[in-house]
Amino acid sequence: MTTRYRTEAINDDGGTGVSRVVGGMTVPVTNPLSPDADLSRSNPEQLLALAWATCLDATLQAIVKKSHRTRVRVEVELQDSPSRGGYEFHVTAFVSAEGRTIAETEDLLTAAHDRCPISRLLQGAATVALRAEGWAG
Numbered sequence: 477m478t479t480r481y482r483t484e485a486i487n488d489d490g491g492t493g494v495s496r497v498v499g500g501m502t503v504p505v506t507n508p509l510s511p512d513a514d515l516s517r518s519n520p521e522q523l524l525a526l527a528w529a530t531c532l533d534a535t536l537q538a539i540v541k542k543s544h545r546t547r548v549r550v551e552v553e554l555q556d557s558p559s560r561g562g563y564e565f566h567v568t569a570f571v572s573a574e575g576r577t578i579a580e581t582e583d584l585l586t587a588a589h590d591r592c593p594i595s596r597l598l599q600g601a602a603t604v605a606l607r608a609e610g611w612a613g
Contacts, residue, residue, distance in 0.1 A: 491519070508554070524565065525550040528594045532569055535592040536584060545574040546584070547612065567598065568605040572612055581608040 487495040491507035492514075506517035529550040536546040549570040557564040571585045585608050589595040598604045 492517075495523075521552040521554055521565065524567065525552045528567070528569060528592075528598070531594040532571070532588055532592045535588040535595075536571065536573070539584060539587055539591070540573070544576070545611075547572045564603055566603045566605075567601075568607060569595075570607045570609050572609040574611045576611070578608050578610060581610075584608075 483500070484498040485495060486498065487493070487505070489495075489505070491505065492510065493505060494502050495505050496502040503523070504514075504517040506513045506515070506519055508515070508519045508521065529548045532550075533546055533548040536548065540546065551568045551570070553566040554563050555566050556562075569585075569589075571581060571588070573581045573584055576584065585606055589599070589606055
């Protein structure tokens with residue numbers, strides 16, 4: 477296999493402090509469950525939502541060859557995990573495509589979810605959902 481790109485992120489502060497990309501950005505992070513959470517800082521939920529929304533929409537744009545606009549909105553919820561203990565993410569991607577019906581958008585979403593590298597990581601997870609929406613502009 478050919479490596480097309482490689483990056484590395486490091487966190488040695490836990491949920492409150494900084495996470496950083498080697499040779500790149502530093503992201504101040506906070507634990508959103510902490511009573512003194514600094515909500516101006518990011519958290520894993522936001523970073524997951526941002527990463528998947530970006531990757532999935534870039535994949536949609538590659539599929540439609542930029543012939544029209546697409547939009548991806550990702551919601552991430554941190555929920556208790558009664559069966560396993562601790563917490564788990566419940567993640568939903570909402571996709572809309574300008575000038576496309578819901579059925580056409582569902583087809584695009586299926587194709588993009590099969591092709592997007594982050595979607596491939598998430599595929600088959602019981603706490604991941606996909607939804608097609610009408611174009612909201």
